Every structure is written in structure tokens, then in C-alpha cells.
Amino acid sequence: METDVTTALYPPERLEAVREATRRAGIGALLLTPGPDLRYVTGYHALPLERLTCLAVPASGEPFLVVPRLELPAAKESPAGGLDLELVPWDETDDPFALVARRLPGGVSRVGLADQMWAAMVLRFRAAMPDAEQVVAGTVLRELRMRKSAAEVAALREAGAAIDRVHRRVPGFLKPGRTEREVGRDIADAIIAEGHTAVDFVIVGSGPNGANPHAELSDRVIAAHEPVVVDIGGTMPSGYCSDSTRNYCVGEPPPEYAEYYEVLRRAQDASCEAVRPGVTPEAVDAAGRDLIAAAGYGKHFFHRTGHGIGLETHEEPYIVAGNTEPLEPGMAFSVEPGIYPGAHGARIEDIVVCTRDGHERMNTTPRELVVVD
The missing domain is CATH 3.40.350.10 (Creatinase/prolidase N-terminal domain)
Structure with missing residues (x-):
């Protein structure tokens, strides 16, 4: 630096x-x-x-x-x-x-x-x-640490742009017949190539592994028409971390997946839009969770909505029911609701910073499902 x-x-x-x-x-x-x-x-x-x-x-x-x-x-x-x-x-x-x-x-x-x-x-x-x-x-x-300075927000913005560049390369790695581990190795190389100094984690959850939010890379072969959850992050030269999840499908997805994915996309957007000074983390959590529950998928969303990020991938504040400490400008955290029925799953994650008059997303790649031909 x-x-x-x-x-x-x-x-x-x-x-x-x-x-x-x-x-x-x-x-x-x-x-x-x-x-x-x-x-x-x-x-x-x-x-x-x-x-x-x-x-x-x-x-x-x-x-x-x-x-x-x-x-x-x-x-x-x-x-x-x-x-x-x-x-x-x-x-x-x-x-x-x-x-x-x-x-x-x-x-x-x-x-x-x-x-x-x-x-x-x-x-x-x-x-x-x-x-x-x-x-x-x-x-x-x-x-x-919970209240980021302008320089820290800039570092998180740089980290977000770097991991976005990796996500843009992911479709080129996803092919039927490749294993999660093979795709994961390519992604790890891309994380370094796009400016990180360390790979912190790579999740490539295909099919039923996508219903495990913390799935480990495996030798499972990715099949045609299978959804794939890709959750990746690393550490930049600044010391600040990236973390973003996007969803892919090798060919057209199953109809039931496409149905709940649209619910998830609207829920993630609702939680992001709820972020502004004075709002509590539990209210941000509820904004998306209530929408998912109303659509009948409540039991399939079983983790908190987000975690703080900075020099660590997970730090305060945590976006979860029971956290009533009002958000303030400079607080940075993930917004990552998920739906995991079992045969497959999905999660959409952006890093969001609370600003003086609302919020800013550090990740800008499309949140729609990416269908890989």
C-alpha cells in the first residue's frame, strides 16, 4: 500500500x-x-x-x-x-x-x-x-472497530470490486463433469489474480451441497441443470476482507428452484433497503426473513442475515434477531439471506455499509441467477 x-x-x-x-x-x-x-x-x-x-x-x-x-x-x-x-x-x-x-x-x-x-x-x-x-x-x-472510517470504507469498496471481478470469471469455470474441488481451485487462483493477498474461503456448493451454507469443497461432480452456490472471500493488501455469494446454474434450473430464488432475491433486496442510521440489525434481519416466511420458506432460512466485516471476515455488528443496537454510519456488514430446501439451495450476499442517509452496497454484480450455457 x-x-x-x-x-x-x-x-x-x-x-x-x-x-x-x-x-x-x-x-x-x-x-x-x-x-x-x-x-x-x-x-x-x-x-x-x-x-x-x-x-x-x-x-x-x-x-x-x-x-x-x-x-x-x-x-x-x-x-x-x-x-x-x-x-x-x-x-x-x-x-x-x-x-x-x-x-x-x-x-x-x-x-x-x-x-x-x-x-x-x-x-x-x-x-x-x-x-x-x-x-x-x-x-x-x-x-x-465497528464504526469504519472513510478510509476503511474505501478499503472495503476496493475489496468488493476485487471479489466482483472473480464472480464475473466464475461462469467460465463451471462445466458439467467438473468437480467442486476443480472449480474451487480455479476460483482460488482468480482471487489472488484479482488483487487479494490471501484466499480466506471458497464454497462451491452444487446440488444438495448448496443446501449446506458452509459446505466444504468436495469431489462431487457438477451435473447439468444443477444450481451451484458460490460463496468466496479473501484478504486484500490493506488487510480488509471481501465476501460475496452469487448463484449459478449449469443450464436451465429446476422450476421449483427458480420459484424460491425469486423470493430470495426480493428478500435480500428488502433487507438491504432497510439499512439506514437508527434502524436496528434485527429489523434488517426481519425485513427479508418475514418475506421468506410469508412465501412459505421460513423453515429453510435458519441462519442470521449477516455479520460485520473489516479486518476480519466475521466481526461486529451481527445482523440477527435480538441485536437492538441502532445502526450508525460506517457500520459494515453482510446481508445474506438463504433458502435451503435440501435438494439444492441458494444464498445472495452483498457487503453493505450504513451511510449518513441510507446505505451503499460494496458488491455490484447482478444478483439474478446466472445461467451458464
Whole structure:
């Protein structure tokens, strides 16, 4: 990424915003090991290793980043190296957990640990700070990460365009007699070719496998006139993720499939159109779910309507019944209702961002069924 784009995505002032949020939460310090939280705060995409890398953000006092000495060059070259942040290397014979504990201000009684911190590290920190209550850092960071900046929305828009380009190539991969696994390999190659740095998942669900929302690639041979669900996503150089589902059929689809697919298309559109500031996630869920139920397919839609997306494919907010936290501008999430009767299934998924006056879809490929000749 270019320097100005990196700075916009991972601005220096974010450290101070995290420290202030930590203070407001009544937590003495956040301790963030490699993962999306560390990258969000510093821009450092650190390797998850058995050697401790840990960003410490005290509620009072200066933040510091503890790194294994052999990882110090990578930390310096990352966006973290350009922050007003002390880098503290440790050697192989040091105890880095005790090092972190010693450098924290006195009187820290609660520490927030990265949600994805390895259990072995959690226990080492507990031993190093036996008098400090451990809580999850997500309670602090969710309020920041859930509301995307203009730069983050731009990164999601770029990711959406990249995965859209992959979907436009999918019809060329779908032929009767090919297996799901063969098609999946072609799609994975296309995900990288279209600008992603990593393939996060590829679902090619043909026939009855399309009725399994999380179907694994298999050696099942795709037959003529079979619907195929293609749900794909990856990570861009920015660190932000793509995720989009479209539906294909090799030849004309079965009549009963075409019937419920039209219901699904209208339901997905209804949920997207419901997105605007002040609306609750459960209302977005209900907008499409109620339409599907009214058409008689309610029991065949058995998962939430969507999940937040950003540096992770699944993060807050979740678009599900019971979530009554009003949507705000900058919140980004999938809208992906599905209908899965059993012999086949369908799901339509776009990434949607709540804007000041409505919403924007990050995916623009047609949502109609694509019939492959």
C-alpha cells in the first residue's frame, strides 16, 4: 500500500483513541498480541509466534510494543515503526511476560487481553500479574472497530470490486463433469489474480451441497441443470476482507428452484433497503426473513442475515434477531439471506455499509441467477 493510504487506514491518532477508550472502560491496560486488534491499532501485521509480541496500551502512561529481537526489523518497517511508540525488544533468555508487567504503571488491577490471544499466553500473563483481573479487549475495541472510517470504507469498496471481478470469471469455470474441488481451485487462483493477498474461503456448493451454507469443497461432480452456490472471500493488501455469494446454474434450473430464488432475491433486496442510521440489525434481519416466511420458506432460512466485516471476515455488528443496537454510519456488514430446501439451495450476499442517509452496497454484480450455457 502507498504510504498515505496506509496512514489513512491506520492513523497515528488511533493509539490515543484506544487509550482513552481503555480509560473510560475502567481498564488499566490493553495487551494486544498478533491479530486483527493489533493490526487495527498500529497497522502491524505481526506473525503469530510462540515468541511474545505484545502492544501494551496503559490507560495512563505511554504505550509500548514488546517484540522478539529477531522481529524488531519487521516491526520497525511496519506502520507501527512510524508511530510515537517505543519498541522494546527482548532476548531469548528474557521473560517477556514479566517484562510487560514491570513496564506497566503501578496499580493496574484490570487488564484487557486480545480476544484471540493464545491460551498459553493468557496463563503466562496471569502468572506475571496475579492480582490483575483479566477481561477481553473486545469490550473496548468493538466501539472503534465497528464504526469504519472513510478510509476503511474505501478499503472495503476496493475489496468488493476485487471479489466482483472473480464472480464475473466464475461462469467460465463451471462445466458439467467438473468437480467442486476443480472449480474451487480455479476460483482460488482468480482471487489472488484479482488483487487479494490471501484466499480466506471458497464454497462451491452444487446440488444438495448448496443446501449446506458452509459446505466444504468436495469431489462431487457438477451435473447439468444443477444450481451451484458460490460463496468466496479473501484478504486484500490493506488487510480488509471481501465476501460475496452469487448463484449459478449449469443450464436451465429446476422450476421449483427458480420459484424460491425469486423470493430470495426480493428478500435480500428488502433487507438491504432497510439499512439506514437508527434502524436496528434485527429489523434488517426481519425485513427479508418475514418475506421468506410469508412465501412459505421460513423453515429453510435458519441462519442470521449477516455479520460485520473489516479486518476480519466475521466481526461486529451481527445482523440477527435480538441485536437492538441502532445502526450508525460506517457500520459494515453482510446481508445474506438463504433458502435451503435440501435438494439444492441458494444464498445472495452483498457487503453493505450504513451511510449518513441510507446505505451503499460494496458488491455490484447482478444478483439474478446466472445461467451458464
